[in-house]
Structures are given as C-alpha cells and as structure tokens.
Amino acid sequence: MPTLPIVLIVLAIAVAAYLLARSRAQRAAAREGRRLHSLPNYYGWTGALYAAGPALLLLAVWLVAQPVATRMAVWPVLEAEAAPNAQPALLMADVQRLAAGIDAAVASGRVPAAEAGDIPAEELRELMAGQGVALGSDVTPATRQAALRWRGLSAGGDLARTLAVIGLALVGAAFGVSRAKPDFRARNAVETAMRGTLIGAALLAILTTVGIVLALIFNTIEFFRLYPAAEFFFGSTWSPSFGGGSELGILPLLWGTLYISIIALLVAVPIGLFAAIYLAEYAHKNVRSWAKPMLEMLAGIPTIVYGLFALLTVGPLLVDLFGRNGALGVNWMQGGTAVMTAGLVMGIMLIPFVSSLSDDIINAVPQSLRDGSLGLGATRSETVRQVVLPAALPGIVGAVLLAASRAIGETMIVVLGAGAAARLSMNPFDAMTTVTAKIVSQLTGDADFSSPEALVAFALGMTLFVITLALNVVALWIVRRYREQYE
Amino acid sequence: MNDMRTMDNAVNHDTKITARDVHVHYGTTHAIKGVDVDIADRTVTAFIGPSGCGKSTFLRCLNRMNDTIPGALVTGEIKIDEADIYDPRVDPVQLRAKVGMVFQKPNPFPKSIYDNVAYGPKIHGMARNKADLDEIVEKALRRGAIWDEVKDRLHAPGTGLSGGQQQRLCIARAVATEPEILLMDEPCSALDPIATAQVEELIDELKQNFSVVIVTHSMQQAARVSQRTAFFHLGHLVEFGETGKIFTNPEDSRTESYISGRIG
Numbered sequence: 105m106p107t108l109p110i111v112l113i114v115l116a117i118a119v120a121a122y123l124l125a126r127s128r129a130q131r132a133a134a135r136e137g138r139r140l141h142s143l144p145n146y147y148g149w150t151g152a153l154y155a156a157g158p159a160l161l162l163l164a165v166w167l168v169a170q171p172v173a174t175r176m177a178v179w180p181v182l183e184a185e186a187a188p189n190a191q192p193a194l195l196m197a198d199v200q201r202l203a204a205g206i207d208a209a210v211a212s213g214r215v216p217a218a219e220a221g222d223i224p225a226e227e228l229r230e231l232m233a234g235q236g237v238a239l240g241s242d243v244t245p246a247t248r249q250a251a252l253r254w255r256g257l258s259a260g261g262d263l264a265r266t267l268a269v270i271g272l273a274l275v276g277a278a279f280g281v282s283r284a285k286p287d288f289r290a291r292n293a294v295e296t297a298m299r300g301t302l303i304g305a306a307l308l309a310i311l312t313t314v315g316i317v318l319a320l321i322f323n324t325i326e327f328f329r330l331y332p333a334a335e336f337f338f339g340s341t342w343s344p345s346f347g348g349g350s351e352l353g354i355l356p357l358l359w360g361t362l363y364i365s366i367i368a369l370l371v372a373v374p375i376g377l378f379a380a381i382y383l384a385e386y387a388h389k390n391v392r393s394w395a396k397p398m399l400e401m402l403a404g405i406p407t408i409v410y411g412l413f414a415l416l417t418v419g420p421l422l423v424d425l426f427g428r429n430g431a432l433g434v435n436w437m438q439g440g441t442a443v444m445t446a447g448l449v450m451g452i453m454l455i456p457f458v459s460s461l462s463d464d465i466i467n468a469v470p471q472s473l474r475d476g477s478l479g480l481g482a483t484r485s486e487t488v489r490q491v492v493l494p495a496a497l498p499g500i501v502g503a504v505l506l507a508a509s510r511a512i513g514e515t516m517i518v519v520l521g522a523g524a525a526a527r528l529s530m531n532p533f534d535a536m537t538t539v540t541a542k543i544v545s546q547l548t549g550d551a552d553f554s555s556p557e558a559l560v561a562f563a564l565g566m567t568l569f570v571i572t573l574a575l576n577v578v579a580l581w582i583v584r585r586y587r588e589q590y591e
Numbered sequence: 592m593n594d595m596r597t598m599d600n601a602v603n604h605d606t607k608i609t610a611r612d613v614h615v616h617y618g619t620t621h622a623i624k625g626v627d628v629d630i631a632d633r634t635v636t637a638f639i640g641p642s643g644c645g646k647s648t649f650l651r652c653l654n655r656m657n658d659t660i661p662g663a664l665v666t667g668e669i670k671i672d673e674a675d676i677y678d679p680r681v682d683p684v685q686l687r688a689k690v691g692m693v694f695q696k697p698n699p700f701p702k703s704i705y706d707n708v709a710y711g712p713k714i715h716g717m718a719r720n721k722a723d724l725d726e727i728v729e730k731a732l733r734r735g736a737i738w739d740e741v742k743d744r745l746h747a748p749g750t751g752l753s754g755g756q757q758q759r760l761c762i763a764r765a766v767a768t769e770p771e772i773l774l775m776d777e778p779c780s781a782l783d784p785i786a787t788a789q790v791e792e793l794i795d796e797l798k799q800n801f802s803v804v805i806v807t808h809s810m811q812q813a814a815r816v817s818q819r820t821a822f823f824h825l826g827h828l829v830e831f832g833e834t835g836k837i838f839t840n841p842e843d844s845r846t847e848s849y850i851s852g853r854i855g
Contacts, residue, residue: 388661470698476700476764477700477710478656480688480691481711483684490700494701
C-alpha cells in the first residue's frame with residue numbers, strides 16, 4: 105500500500121482513539137464519582153498520541169531503511185558481472201528504474217502480472233521505451249535478475265510495512281485508551297509528548313547540519329586521495345582541465361574571496377554603522393518607524409538581482425570612470441567585471457545586515473549611560489563616540505564578523521560581477537573569482553563525478569565551511585559576552 | 592507663597608536658582624503646573640512627594656535634561672545667578688557642565704575609574720596636561736569621599752565597584768567639572784543602608800561648596816540631609832520652607848497628610 109493511505113488510516117485510528125479515550129475517562133469519572141485529573145481533551149490527546157506517534161515514527165524509519173536494505177540485498181546479484189571500476193550507485197539506479205518500469209507495465213495491463221518475471225532481457229529495453237522509461241544501455245541478464253529481485257523484495261517489504269504500521273497504531277490506540285482513567289495524569293503526559301516533539305525538531309536541524317558536513321568530508325577525503333593536499337592549499341595556479349593534468353591551487357580563489365569581502369566590508373561597515381547610529385541616537389520616532397523598514401528592505405532583495413545591478417549598472421559605470429578613455433583617463437579597468445564591481449555591490453547588500461544588528465546593539469546600551477554623559481555636559485556625538493560606541497563595541501564587532509561570513513559565502517554577485525578568471529592580482533579593477541563561484545562552475549560542467557576536477561568542489565566547500573564556521577563562532581562568542589554585560 | 596519666600600531669605604545664603612511659573616508638558620500630559628521656587632546657594636534642598644508628583648521632572652528642568660526627551664515642553668522662567676537658562680543664547684551643553692547631575696541608579700561608564708572622572712574635564716578642556724588632569728581627578732575623588740578606596744586601582748573598571756562606591760564615583764564624576772549646583776535624583780534608592788549613610792554624609796559635606804538639590808522618596812532622608820524641603824503633589828509645589836518646619840509644623844493640610852503617611 106502506498107504511504108499516503110497508510111498515513112490516513114493511522115490518523116483515522118488516532119481520531120478514534122481520541123474520542124474513545126475522552127469518553128472512557130469521562131464515563132469512568134462519572135461512574136466512580138471522582139474528578140478527572142486533567143481536562144477531558146487531554147485524555148483524548150494521550151489516546152491519539154499513543155496511536156499515531158509510534159506508528160508514524162515507525163513508518164518514517166521504515167521508509168528510509170527499506171531501500172537501503174533492499175539495495176544491500178540486491179547488490180550481490182550485480183556484483184559478479186559488474187566491471188571492476190563501475191559505479192554501484194549508477195548500476196543500482198538502472199536496476200531501480202527497470203523495476204519501476206516493469207511495475208508500471210504490469211499496472212497498465214501491458215504485461216500480465218504472472219508473466220512479468222519471464223520477459224527475456226532482450227525484450228525489456230523495447231518494453232521500457234514503450235513505458236516512457238529510457239534505459240542507458242541494453243539490459244544485461246544480471247540487471248534483469250536484479251530488477252526482478254528488487255521487485256520481489258519491495259513488494260514483500262511494502263506489505264510488511266503496511267501491516268506493521270497499522271498494527272502498531274492499533275496497539276498504541278488500545279494502550280492509550282486503556283490508560284484513560286480519572287487518576288491518570290493526562291495533562292502531564294501531553295506535556296511530555298509536546299517536549300519530545302520540540303526536541304525532535306531541534307535534533308532534526310542539528311542532524312541535517314551533521315549530515316551536510318559528513319557529505320562534504322567524505323568527498324573531500326576522496327579528492328585528497330586523487331590530488332595532493334599541499335598543492336591544493338599552497339598552489340598559486342587554478343587551471344582545471346577536464347582532460348587531466350589540472351592545477352587546482354586554492355590560493356587565487358581565496359585571495360579573490362578575501363579581496364572582494366574586504367572591499368564589501370569597507371563599504372558596508374561605515375555606512376551601516378553610521379546609519380545605525382543615526383537611527384538609534386538621532387532619528388525622531390516617526391523617521392525611525394519608516395526608515396528602518398526601508399533599510400531592511402535591502403536585505404530582502406535576492407542576490408541575483410544585486411548581481412544584475414553589478415553587471416548592468418555598476419560595472420559599466422566603473423569602466424566609464426577607470427577604464428580606457430574613461431573620465432579619469434587612467435585605464436586601470438579592462439572590463440565591467442572586476443573585484444571592485446562585485447565588492448561595491450556586495451557592500452550595498454550587507455549594509456542592512458550591519459545596520460540592523462548594530463542598531464539593536466546600540467539600543468541595548470542602557471539609557472542611564474547616555475543620561476550620565478549628557479548630564480556632564482557632553483554633546484550627543486561626544487556621548488556616542490566616547491560612551492555608547494565603546495559600550496556597544498563588542499556587539500558591533502560581532503555584527504561585522506557575521507557580515508563578513510556572509511560576504512565570504514556570497515555567490516551570485518561574484519558570478520555576475522567579478523568575472524571568472526582566477527588570478528592573484530593586487531589591482532581591484534581586475535576580474536577575479538572566488539571560492540563559491542568556482543564551486544558552481546566545477547559542478548555544473550560535464551565532468552565525471554569521480555574526477556578530481558569535480559571533487560575539488562567539495563574540498564573548496566569544506567574550506568569555506570571551516571572559514572565561515574570559525575568566523576561565526578568568534579562572532580557569536582563576542583556577541584554573547586557582550587549581552588551578559590548588561591543583563 | 593509670598594510670605595514663605597520672605598521667610599526663606601531670612602535663613603542664610605543668597606538665592607542661586609529662581610523659578611517662576613514653570614510648566615512642563617510631555618505630549619498631552621501636564622506634568623508640572625506653575626511652580627515657583629527659590630533655591631539657596633550652599634544649602635541642601637530636598638524635593639519630596641508621592642510618585643508621579645513631578646519632583647524629578649522639575650529637577651530635570653534645572654539642567655535642561657528634559658531637552659533630551661522628545662515631546663517635552665518647558666515654559667516659564669528659570670534663572671541661575673539671575674541668568675535665564677532657557678534663553679536661546681544659552682547652550683544647554685555648557686549649562687549641564689555647570690549644573691551637575693547624579694542619577695537614581697549608579698551609572699559609571701564602562702571605562703576605568705580614572706577615565707570615568709576624567710571624562711567631563713576632558714570634554715570641557717579643563718586640563719592642560721596629564722598632571723593637571725591627575726590633580727583634577729584626585730580632587731574630585733576626594734570630594735566624592737572615595738579616594739582612599741580606589742587610589743590603588745584607578746585603572747580598574749568603574750563597573751567593578753560595589754553599588755555604593757559606584758554612586759560615590761558618579762558623584763565624584765559630577766563634581767569633577769566644577770559645577771555650581773549638584774542635582775541628585777533619588778541617589779540612594781538603589782543602595783543598601785550602609786552605602787546610603789555614606790552618601791548622605793557626603794551630601795552634607797558637599798553643601799559647603801555647592802548648592803545641592805536632592806529628590807528623595809525617603810522623608811527620613813530629607814529630614815537628615817536637607818535644610819529646606821519642597822513638597823510636590825500632582826504637579827504643584829504645595830509647600831516650601833525650612834526642613835524642620837515642614838516636618839514638624841506644615842501649613843498645608845496635604846503636606847501634613849503626606850508627612851504622616853495618609854497620602855502617597
């Protein structure tokens with residue numbers, strides 16, 4: 105049975121358990137002449153939770169585990185015939201597609217269910233083409249064998265799953281209903297279930313992060329097996345060639361990333377900080393009420409739009425100023441895409457980030473400090489410079505570091521604004537590229553996924569992850585230390 | 592009120608602050624309603640009254656701290672040494688250096704003890720060199736009766752001191768700019784009894800050099816430290832006179848009710 109009907113059946117059992125448990129508790133209370141410990145609905149909820157909770161949990165685990173188990177059971181069939189360097193994942197994908205195709209053929213009536221296992225391998229490809237399932241190559245007998253095995257195991261697994269989940273729901277419902285007695289603390293039981301749900305949500309987010317890191321780590325290790333780590337970290341040339349013999353040094357990319365980020369921060373930090381000071385210290389309440397949302401609207405613009413702005417507006421403008429025959433007559437800039445273009449636009453993107461965080465931090469400085477300074481005859485700007493900003497400094501540093509980690513991870517603006525040339529140059533009007541932009545270009549090509557040219561993307565991603573993680577940790581540590589100061 | 596003023600003049604010193612028909616509005620709230628008062632030099636004047644009676648608001652008129660609150664409007668006339676402090680030619684920033692203020696909660700800046708005290712003298716350019724500044728800081732800390740406790744750790748953070756020490760540091764910070772008047776807005780309300788006693792003793796010494804105006808919730812404190820007392824109620828100055836007389840033989844029935852604990 106497919107998943108959705110199973111879920112619906114479980115939910116129906118839960119509703120029934122809710123009603124039964126509630127009325128059972130009420131009747132028991134009336135019969136024994138006692139007060140219920142909790143409101144009747146709580147008894148209903150415990151019944152429903154016992155019915156649906158474990159059953160749905162089992163269903164979720166089963167859905168993840170069954171394909172893995174089936175794959176492991178089917179693999180021996182293929183292994184004997186597989187070429188030594190074949191990709192198990194690709195072969196298995198063919199098997200799964202074939203199995204699904206046979207299922208579809210049976211469902212549409214083109215092949216009688218009983219004969220599905222007797223189709224010779226040679227006819228399968230034609231049959232599949234008729235079903236709209238495209239197979240990469242002719243079906244080998246081993247693949248056919250594996251697909252048939254897959255079908256058999258899946259069918260058995262599906263049946264067992266349906267029975268187990270619905271059975272568990274019924275057992276849970278019975279148990280939940282049987283507990284619905286007046287002295288059962290249903291309210292506390294619901295509380296526990298509530299807490300469990302919340303913990304589960306938090307855990308899921310953490311586990312996902314761990315999963316992402318693990319995926320990166322395995323592929324990174326694979327890359328370093330094919331390409332020496334020292335050349336990756338200290339190589340100053342980036343020239344991937346998919347025919348082999350690439351030089352994959354990260355330094356030009358890191359340099360581009362840092363250069364663009366520094367320019368972005370040089371734009372964003374002063375402007376964002378001054379805007380925050382104005383909003384927090386000088387602006388009238390009415391001005392603040394529309395200026396702050398306006399500023400924060402900048403943060404809602406998708407980065408691809410900033411990228412277009414860089415490509416179409418800022419780049420040509422800079423060329424008009426610094427390029428050949430430009431207004432300044434310096435001929436520093438060869439084309440519109442440059443570190444400066446991307447840095448300026450990224451800086452604009454980061455302004456609301458810096459200003460919004462700094463504004464909150466400046467507002468958290470106690471009013472009594474401002475009063476104390478003003479009461480001594482200091483002007484507003486003296487107060488801001490000498491009392492408010494020093495008090496808010498740790499938080500502002502934290503905000504800047506968070507902005508920096510965003511700048512380092514930014515991709516679209518770089519792709520459109522900075523160009524694709526990996527080079528080590530001091531000239532901010534040269535085109536350069538960043539780690540993120542190269543991750544995109546390495547993975548979107550036609551490269552073989554097991555080649556170092558593609559796997560390098562994971563090593564780049566891992567490097568970036570470590571850098572931004574370190575920045576975030578430092579930033580959060582600083583921000584937290586600052587918060588404690590005034591609480 | 593006229594008879595009261597003639598009596599005041601008979602007490603001792605010259606009049607330092609004169610207020611006539613002062614009204615304060617916060618938006619639509621009428622917080623101070625026509626206050627007339629004369630505050631003498633080198634005297635401690637206490638403002639007492641129930642919460643929300645306007646005593647702190649009136650105090651903040653005297654150094655124009657109300658200017659920093661959006662929507663606050665002060666009308667009437669307040670003169671210090673015969674000069675109108677609300678005259679357009681008066682710079683409120685300069686005025687506040689002359690009229691120091693100590694706040695309810697100790698509010699040392701997150702700087703060293705030395706820098707806390709040196710803050711005012713530095714922004715007003717009172718010291719020509721480091722030695723000058725050292726001298727000013729020491730003098731202020733001595734006047735704040737805290738020199739002996741902090742002289743060995745002048746460069747430790749001011750926020751690390753105890754509550755009572757912090758408040759005396761704030762008083763030292765306020766006197767460092769050589770003000771003529773010291774305004775204190777419930778300076779002991781966040782302190783324990785021992786620290787309160789120390790600060791009260793300090794206030795008594797300060798009156799030799801300054802005109803001190805103190806807002807307090809504690810009638811005992813007003814009786815202990817002040818020579819004159821003003822009773823505020825619902826934005827009006829109800830009664831103003833010598834502290835002894837206010838507490839023993841008040842003229843207004845509302846004053847008597849407050850003193851004896853029936854209102855407020």
